[in-house]
Structures are given as structure tokens and as C-alpha cells.
Amino acid sequence: MVLEGLGKALNSALKKLFGASIIDEELVKELAKDIQRALLVADVDVTLVMAITKRVEEQALDESLPRGISRREHIVKVVWDTLAFYLGEKTVPLTINPGKPNLVMMVGIQGSGKTTTVGKLARYFQKRGIKTGVxxxxxxxxxxxxxxKQLAERSNVPFWGDEEEKDAVKLAKKGYDEMRKRGVELILLDTSGRHREETGLIKEMRDISKAVKPQEIVLVVDGTLGQQAGVQAEAFRDATAIGSIIVTKLDGSAKGGGALSAVAATGAPIxxxxxxxxxxxxxxxxxxxxAGRLLGMSDIKGLIEKVREAQIEVDEDATMRFMKGQFSLNDMMAQLKQLKKMGPIGKVMEMLGLQYKLPDDIAQIQEENMKKWEVIMSSMTKNELDNPRIIKSSRIQRIARGSGTDTRDVRELLKQHQQMQKMIKQMGRSRRGRRGGMPGIPGLPGM
Ligand SMILES: Nc1nc2c(ncn2[C@@H]2O[C@H](COP(=O)(O)OP(=O)(O)O)[C@@H](O)[C@H]2O)c(=O)[nH]1
Ligand SMILES: [Mg+2]
Structure with missing residues (x-):
């Protein structure tokens, strides 16, 4: 998984947002702090971290909420947009003119992943119908x-090299001619990058590119370098106008976020x-x-549509009642109905990128059960609805008779209520005293 640590930290910051029913300045500050922590751990430059969280803070409580968008959706979108903005915003594809020899030269210090990347790209473009050679x-x-040579053979792409030739410029030239003769459309040129520092690297790049005139020069940088990767990217950007960047080793690198953001900050396209x-x-x-993937959300459009469909309003009254430990049977029914309204709960959670799992017995409550409970409840007094605790066996019998149900059904309803109440108490405790909603369920007050 790419940037797993950073993704997890950002995702849990957002989970807090979804878990709270009251969204105020304090909550946004906390969210900004969480994001800061996550980015700093990922080795993102401090100034950049501050710029990112400042923007989030400024826009999160922005009064001009677009119509039909809840505060939560808005904040998620702000975080998302901000990250994307600092990662470069737009996608810049590698341009390939079909039917022509397109020479792409790879540079980068030794060990950055050039040769591996040449192998990968050859395979990538070959699979997409572009005749590629290395x-x-x-x-x-x-x-x-x-x-x-081995990488090329494994992917079945033409390879050219000469172990006897020691001059890199000559090698590049001969290789280029050879590939053109073979009608290769995308020619990937792997260089040595024997220099450990930027100046030597840039000189080597200039020498070769003067001889073969690549259409594009790609700097391969090691993502495990963290924000240090930005230094290479900057020197590179200043040295060539036809440069783009590939950041490698983003799997399992704790500092990958720092590398990506630092490289993006130079303005050279990744x-x-x-x-x-x-x-x-x-x-x-x-x-x-x-950015969406980092936040654990693969589909922002889907998210917004789904949450809007459910459009569950935060009910402040209910929240207050729950805080005081009051949870009536009517409250329970209202909550259950809201849950049902959201459709398959698992699906919504998935779209939110949250892994919050509802207790099975609540998720599985059937429509018929709920109908039956409503009938039962219609035979209760207001006092009973508000304080179901007082419903003991003689009342149970009366209610069952009055509603034409079985005493077992009445007991089941009461049991369900007790369970939900217990759950609410537990969640309340785990939320460190913040007034909040059900973790993972947007807008469900105090559940
Ligand atoms: N985990 C991981 N390793 C990589 C990645 N790219 C390259 N490597 C490894 O980095 C090492 C150096 O790669 P190489 O392509 O030989 O670097 P070069 O000296 O720039 O040509 C090799 O062990 C590769 O397997 C990547 O994206 N992820
Ligand atoms: Mg190499």
C-alpha cells in the first residue's frame, strides 16, 4: 500500500470529524492538528504543513456552504482539495507522438530506481499498444x-546495449539509431547516474541530451529520501525545461509524503x-x-451523492437528551429509521472509507421488526415511551394485549432498546467527553 502510514493517520483524523455531531471551531482546530501531526510524521516540510492546515482551517467553517452540501462533506472536500492542490493539482501525462520515435531519457542518482522504472514503463506502455524499446x-x-536486458526480455520489449562501449554518449546515440531502425515509438534511455550529488548528475544529463536530443527527460527520485528529494528536483527543474519526475519506492516508505510534496513544490510535474x-x-x-486515496476515499462524487441522498439532519435536541442519558423508545425508532434511510450501511461506510462496523444485531434489524415495534409502541403511554425502564411484566402483558402482539415481542423491543442505550453510553465514554454522534455515521446525533 502506498503511503500507508500517512493515509491511516489522515483517515483517522477524518473519522473523528464524522464521529462528531457538533462541528465547531474547536473540532476544526483538532482536525487541523491531527493533519499537521500526520504530515510532519511523513516528513512534509513544516512551512508546507502550516500552509496546508491554514487553508483547511480557513475554508472549513467558510459560511458560504454550497447548497445541498453538509458541513462534513464540505470539510472533507476542503481537506481533499487542499492536499491535491499541494500535490500539483493536475495530471500531466507523458506525451507520445504515435508512429514517431519518442526518446525519453531517465536520469537520477544511483539506486534511485531508474533501471527498474525503465523496465516498468516499457511494460506499461507496451501493454497499452505503444511499441516500446529500452x-x-x-x-x-x-x-x-x-x-x-533481463527486464526487457521478461516484458518482451526490444533492448539495446553494448558491454564493450564505455562512452555513455556514444552508447546513447547508437542505441537511439538502433531503436529508430526497429520502428520503436517510445524509446526509454537508461543512464548510469553514477554521481551522488546534483551537479555531477546535471552535467551527465546535459552531455547525453546534447547528443541525442530527448523529447523528455525524467528525473527518477527515491521517495524514501523524504523532503530531501525536493533538493534534487529543484536542481533538475532549473537545469532543463523538458523535465518531469517519477518518485519511486513510495511503498512502505514513512517519508514518501514528504518526498512527493517537496517535489511537487518545485513545480516540476510528477x-x-x-x-x-x-x-x-x-x-x-x-x-x-x-489525495482521495490518501484520505481513504476513492470516490468523492459518490460520497457526496450518497450522503446527500441520506441528508440526515443533526438533531441538537436529541443530542442533548442523549447526553443526559435520556434515550426514549421514540428516539430509538427515529435512529433506526435514519439508519435504514441510508440504505445498505456497509456500502455507505465503504464509500466514506471508514471501517466502522455496526454491531451485527443492529445492522440486521429487519423492516418487519420495526413495523411491529411501532405497533407495540402505539399501545404504550407517553410515560412508558419516555422511560421504558418502568415497563415490567404486568405492563408488558397489557401492551402485548393492546397491540395484538406477543409478550415475547414486547420484551424483544425492550431488550433492543437497552442494548442501544448501552452502546450509546460506551460510545459517549470513548469520545473523551466531546459531544458527538455515532462514529462513522454522519449526522446521526448521539447514537
Ligand atoms: N520497494 C521499491 N523498490 C524499488 C522501487 N523502484 C526501485 N526499487 C529498488 O531499488 C533498487 C535500485 O533500483 P535500480 O533500478 O537498480 O536503481 P538505479 O541505480 O537508479 O538504476 C532496486 O533494488 C530496486 O528493486 C519501488 O518503487 N519500490
Ligand atoms: Mg540502473
């Missing part, structure tokens, strides 16, 4: 030739991400989608 211009690292050692572990970088 050139090894790494005359420096022993084994570089066979490493790329085109792909390396997400594993396997040959298919490469993906085009789409900041909006990526």
Missing part, C-alpha cells in the same frame, strides 16, 4: 547491462509513481485521485 547507456555500474519492486508497480500520478 537502451542501456549505463557503462558504469557492473551488471547494469544484464539487469535491463508523472508516475513507483510503488513496489514488481514490474507492474508503477502508476500514473493523478494528484486529485491520489
Amino acid at each position: 537502451i542501456c547507456a549505463d557503462n558504469f555500474r557492473p551488471g547494469a547491462y544484464s539487469q535491463l 508523472k508516475f509513481l513507483g510503488t513496489g519492486e514488481g514490474m507492474d508497480a508503477v502508476e500514473p500520478f493523478n494528484p486529485t485521485k491520489f
Whole structure:
């Protein structure tokens, strides 16, 4: 999983938002703090972290709420948009002119993942119907030739290299001619990157690119470097106008968020991400989608539509009553109806990216049961509805008779009420005293 740690931390920050029924300044501050913590742990630059959370704080309680959008949806969207904004906002694809030789040259310091990425991209584009070939211009690292050759063979793409040739510029030139002859449309040129620091790297890049005139130069940076990756990206951006970036090793790197944001901050477009050692572990970088995934939400449109359909209003009165430990039978019915209104609960949760699981016995309450309970309740006095505790066996018999049901049904209703009340108390305790709603269920007051 890409940036798992950061994703988890951001997701749990949002869960708190969904868990609270009152959304006020205090809550937004807490959310901003949580986001700050998550980003700092991911090695995102402090100034950037502050800029991100400032924007979230400023916009979260923005008075001009678009029609039909709840405060929660709005805040999620603000967080989402802000992250996407700082990741570069738009997707920049690799341009390939079909039927022509498109030369893409990879640069980056040794070990950053160039050769692996060349292998992955060759496979990626080959699969998409673009005739792709790879050139090894790494005359420096022993084994570089066979490493790329093997990768190319595994994906069945043309390979060119020459173990005897020691001049990287000559290698690149010969390889390019060879690939053109073979009618390759996308030529990926792998270089050595033997320099550990930016200046040497840039010089090597200039020498080769002067000779072969690549259409695009891609800097491969190691995502485990964290915000340090930004330094490389900056030097690179200043050195070439035809540059784009691939950030690798974002799988399981705690600092990947820092790397991505620092690289994005240089303004150089990130085109792909390396997400594993396997040959298919490469993906085009789409900041909006990526931010959504980080937040644990794959589909913001679906989310907004679904929550709007359910449009559950926060009921402040009910919240207050619950806080005082008052939970009448009518409250219970109202809650159950709201749950039902949301449709298959699991689906909604999934869309919210939340894994909150309703206790089985509540999720499984059937429509018929609820109808029956309403009939039973119609035979109760107001006092009984408000204080179901007073309903002992003689009352149970009277209510069953009056509603034409069985005493067992009445007892079941009372048991259900007790269980829900217990659950509410437990949730209340686990929320550290904040007035709140049911974790994971937007707008359900005090459940
Ligand atoms: N986990 C992970 N490892 C990667 C990724 N990309 C490359 N590597 C590993 O990083 C190491 C260096 O990669 P290589 O392609 O040889 O780097 P080069 O020196 O720039 O050509 C190898 O062990 C790769 O398997 C990635 O996205 N995720
Ligand atoms: Mg290499």
C-alpha cells in the first residue's frame, strides 16, 4: 500500500470529524492538528504543513456552504482539495507522438530506481499498444547491462546495449539509431547516474541530451529520501525545461509524503509513481485521485451523492437528551429509521472509507421488526415511551394485549432498546467527553 502510514493517520483524523455531531471551531482546530501531526510524521516540510492546515482551517467553517452540501462533506472536500492542490493539482501525462520515435531519457542518482522504472514503463506502455524499446547507456555500474536486458526480455520489449562501449554518449546515440531502425515509438534511455550529488548528475544529463536530443527527460527520485528529494528536483527543474519526475519506492516508505510534496513544490510535474519492486508497480500520478486515496476515499462524487441522498439532519435536541442519558423508545425508532434511510450501511461506510462496523444485531434489524415495534409502541403511554425502564411484566402483558402482539415481542423491543442505550453510553465514554454522534455515521446525533 502506498503511503500507508500517512493515509491511516489522515483517515483517522477524518473519522473523528464524522464521529462528531457538533462541528465547531474547536473540532476544526483538532482536525487541523491531527493533519499537521500526520504530515510532519511523513516528513512534509513544516512551512508546507502550516500552509496546508491554514487553508483547511480557513475554508472549513467558510459560511458560504454550497447548497445541498453538509458541513462534513464540505470539510472533507476542503481537506481533499487542499492536499491535491499541494500535490500539483493536475495530471500531466507523458506525451507520445504515435508512429514517431519518442526518446525519453531517465536520469537520477544511483539506486534511485531508474533501471527498474525503465523496465516498468516499457511494460506499461507496451501493454497499452505503444511499441516500446529500452537502451542501456549505463557503462558504469557492473551488471547494469544484464539487469535491463533481463527486464526487457521478461516484458518482451526490444533492448539495446553494448558491454564493450564505455562512452555513455556514444552508447546513447547508437542505441537511439538502433531503436529508430526497429520502428520503436517510445524509446526509454537508461543512464548510469553514477554521481551522488546534483551537479555531477546535471552535467551527465546535459552531455547525453546534447547528443541525442530527448523529447523528455525524467528525473527518477527515491521517495524514501523524504523532503530531501525536493533538493534534487529543484536542481533538475532549473537545469532543463523538458523535465518531469517519477518518485519511486513510495511503498512502505514513512517519508514518501514528504518526498512527493517537496517535489511537487518545485513545480516540476510528477508523472508516475513507483510503488513496489514488481514490474507492474508503477502508476500514473493523478494528484486529485491520489489525495482521495490518501484520505481513504476513492470516490468523492459518490460520497457526496450518497450522503446527500441520506441528508440526515443533526438533531441538537436529541443530542442533548442523549447526553443526559435520556434515550426514549421514540428516539430509538427515529435512529433506526435514519439508519435504514441510508440504505445498505456497509456500502455507505465503504464509500466514506471508514471501517466502522455496526454491531451485527443492529445492522440486521429487519423492516418487519420495526413495523411491529411501532405497533407495540402505539399501545404504550407517553410515560412508558419516555422511560421504558418502568415497563415490567404486568405492563408488558397489557401492551402485548393492546397491540395484538406477543409478550415475547414486547420484551424483544425492550431488550433492543437497552442494548442501544448501552452502546450509546460506551460510545459517549470513548469520545473523551466531546459531544458527538455515532462514529462513522454522519449526522446521526448521539447514537
Ligand atoms: N520497494 C521499491 N523498490 C524499488 C522501487 N523502484 C526501485 N526499487 C529498488 O531499488 C533498487 C535500485 O533500483 P535500480 O533500478 O537498480 O536503481 P538505479 O541505480 O537508479 O538504476 C532496486 O533494488 C530496486 O528493486 C519501488 O518503487 N519500490
Ligand atoms: Mg540502473
